[in-house]
Amino acid sequence: xxxxxxxxxxxxxxxxxxxLTAASAQQPGSxxxxxxxxxxxxxxxxxxxxxxxxxxxxxxxxxxxxxxxLLCHSARYVTMQPRFSRAVWEKEVKKMVDVxxxxxxxxxxxxxxxxxxAIKGPAESK
Amino acid sequence: MSDPGFPDRRRFATLLAALxxxxxxxxxxxxxxxxxAFTSSAWAAEAPSAPELVRYPQKTDLILLTDxxxxxxxxxxxxxxxxxxxxxxxxxxxxSGIPTSVDTRTFRLEVSGHVKKPLTLSPTDLRQKFEAVSLxxxxxxxxxxxxxxxxxxxxxxxxxGAMSNARWKGARLKxxxxxxxxxxxxxxxxxxxxxxxxxxQMPRFEKSLPIDHARDGEVIIAYEMxxxxxxxxxxxxxxxxVPGWYGTYWVKSLSSISVLDQPLKTFWMDTAYRIPDNAxxxxxxxxxxxxxxxxxxxxxxxxxxxxxxxxQLRSGARYTLEGVANDGGxxxxxxxxxxxxxxxxxxxxxxxxxxxxxWRRWRAPWTPPxxxxxxxxxxxxxxxxxxxxxxxxxxxxxxxxxxxxLDVVVI
Numbered sequence: 001x002x003x004x005x006x007x008x009x010x011x012x013x014x015x016x017x018x019x020l021t022a023a024s025a026q027q028p029g030s031x032x033x034x035x036x037x038x039x040x041x042x043x044x045x046x047x048x049x050x051x052x053x054x055x056x057x058x059x060x061x062x063x064x065x066x067x068x069x070l071l072c073h074s075a076r077y078v079t080m081q082p083r084f085s086r087a088v089w090e091k092e093v094k095k096m097v098d099v100x101x102x103x104x105x106x107x108x109x110x111x112x113x114x115x116x117x118a119i120k121g122p123a124e125s126k
Numbered sequence: 127m128s129d130p131g132f133p134d135r136r137r138f139a140t141l142l143a144a145l146x147x148x149x150x151x152x153x154x155x156x157x158x159x160x161x162x163a164f165t166s167s168a169w170a171a172e173a174p175s176a177p178e179l180v181r182y183p184q185k186t187d188l189i190l191l192t193d194x195x196x197x198x199x200x201x202x203x204x205x206x207x208x209x210x211x212x213x214x215x216x217x218x219x220x221x222s223g224i225p226t227s228v229d230t231r232t233f234r235l236e237v238s239g240h241v242k243k244p245l246t247l248s249p250t251d252l253r254q255k256f257e258a259v260s261l262x263x264x265x266x267x268x269x270x271x272x273x274x275x276x277x278x279x280x281x282x283x284x285x286x287g288a289m290s291n292a293r294w295k296g297a298r299l300k301x302x303x304x305x306x307x308x309x310x311x312x313x314x315x316x317x318x319x320x321x322x323x324x325x326x327q328m329p330r331f332e333k334s335l336p337i338d339h340a341r342d343g344e345v346i347i348a349y350e351m352x353x354x355x356x357x358x359x360x361x362x363x364x365x366x367x368v369p370g371w372y373g374t375y376w377v378k379s380l381s382s383i384s385v386l387d388q389p390l391k392t393f394w395m396d397t398a399y400r401i402p403d404n405a406x407x408x409x410x411x412x413x414x415x416x417x418x419x420x421x422x423x424x425x426x427x428x429x430x431x432x433x434x435x436x437x438q439l440r441s442g443a444r445y446t447l448e449g450v451a452n453d454g455g456x457x458x459x460x461x462x463x464x465x466x467x468x469x470x471x472x473x474x475x476x477x478x479x480x481x482x483x484x485w486r487r488w489r490a491p492w493t494p495p496x497x498x499x500x501x502x503x504x505x506x507x508x509x510x511x512x513x514x515x516x517x518x519x520x521x522x523x524x525x526x527x528x529x530x531x532l533d534v535v536v537i
Binding site: 046 | 182191192195231273280283306323325360362393437494
């Protein structure tokens with residue numbers, strides 16, 4: 001009797017705790033609304049941007065890639081890409097120069113293409 | 127989702143490791159969330175295309191595409207509510223000079239150019255001098271689901287999470303333009319935010335809207351998102367909301383509106399964000415479209431949110447398939463689901479209607495009859511009769527509206 005009694009209490013209580021935990025985990029909840037209230041009152045917003053450097057695979061002209069490409073964007077612009085043909089990589093590098101004005105001369109562009117093809121070129125070129 | 131091309135063997139190994147870790151932690155996550163939640167930098171070194179979760183200021187854990195400038199994708203589990211929480215709202219910046227500090231006491235929005243009276247407005251001016259309007263609208267990156275295009279195309283390798291749905295509050299762009307007094311001969315407005323280019327010769331991010339669109343009364347300058355100020359990474363303190371149009375027009379940290387009597391000449395309209403000049407944004411790698419136009423209105427699309435990738439269903443057990451559908455502003459007429467790879471279709475139940483610019487959640491009960499592999503499909507039809515297509519490709523991976531497929535294992 002005593003056992004069933006305590007179970008009758010314990011099971012729903014445990015269930016309620018589980019549900020409550022799940023509910024608070026589901027949404028940003030109280031923390032977020034407190035944050036929002038703070039934001040609403042504070043006229044200044046300021047954040048520090050974290051960086052998530054990624055180690056680039058070794059390959060020919062890695063230093064040219066690092067020197068010229070990482071000035072404007074993180075290496076993840078490359079690491080997130082699938083494999084592409086040399087023609088695609090040549091076009092991408094040319095776009096950085098022609099459209100975005102990256103100061104990279106023709107020799108350096110070729111070096112960078114070599115690196116990109118080595119690490120993200122078509123599978124058969126590996 | 128954002129990892130096609132990720133070798134199955136490796137995915138399986140990751141999954142096994144993740145299962146082990148979660149079992150040890152006593153948690154029971156499902157499908158893709160499990161995969162993405164566990165993927166750490168240690169795994170990234172071995173499997174660079176596996177999703178990696180990171181937490182930026184004012185944001186929750188999001189899928190990292192790039193960190194400088196930040197491009198962060200929303201995990202699909204956040205699409206199980208009508209409104210995407212602000213801290214889960216996806217992030218996409220173009221140039222590395224992004225605003226990290228704004229003082230609303232000194233921040234000003236300039237309205238200049240072909241107007242009677244140029245304006246300099248503080249966020250408080252926008253709140254106090256103009257009528258406040260509010261609407262729910264989906265913001266979706268033009269390149270959402272780019273990673274699903276075959277053959278693959280270069281660019282941000284988004285899965286389906288480069289979109290988010292929010293309730294926006296702000297002032298009508300029309301009211302602000304009227305206060306400045308647009309002069310006859312105006313053709314466009316140019317829109318710019320606080321973000322800057324890392325090199326002086328690099329074109330700053332700038333977009334334009336035709337003047338009639340800018341004055342249609344629906345485009346708003348938002349100062350609130352889901353009842354709170356915008357997170358910095360989503361455009362604090364002001365963001366343009368262009369309902370029904372792709373996110374590229376939703377200029378963040380909007381600081382300059384220039385009223386133009388000549389079309390804006392900029393890389394961001396003339397070269398980037400362009401699609402083949404045909405209804406389906408279609409071309410082939412062998413035959414690229416000769417004429418391209420700026421991408422504008424969102425096409426009709428629907429995706430699965432549940433089951434998540436890798437989630438296993440049980441034979442004979444009732445399950446509720448779930449997802450979201452959207453179009454560019456006519457609203458969703460119906461969503462159909464197939465559990466036999468498109469041979470037969472049934473109507474899904476539509477969720478609450480939050481307005482024609484909101485996405486529409488849907489659900490469809492399904493009891494898998496027997497163990498095995500199933501290919502599910504989902505397709506939406508908009509109120510103006512737009513339907514999804516069975517195949518599509520363009521060189522930039524924009525405006526994807528291919529019928530979504532999902533492979534599910536039933537045990």
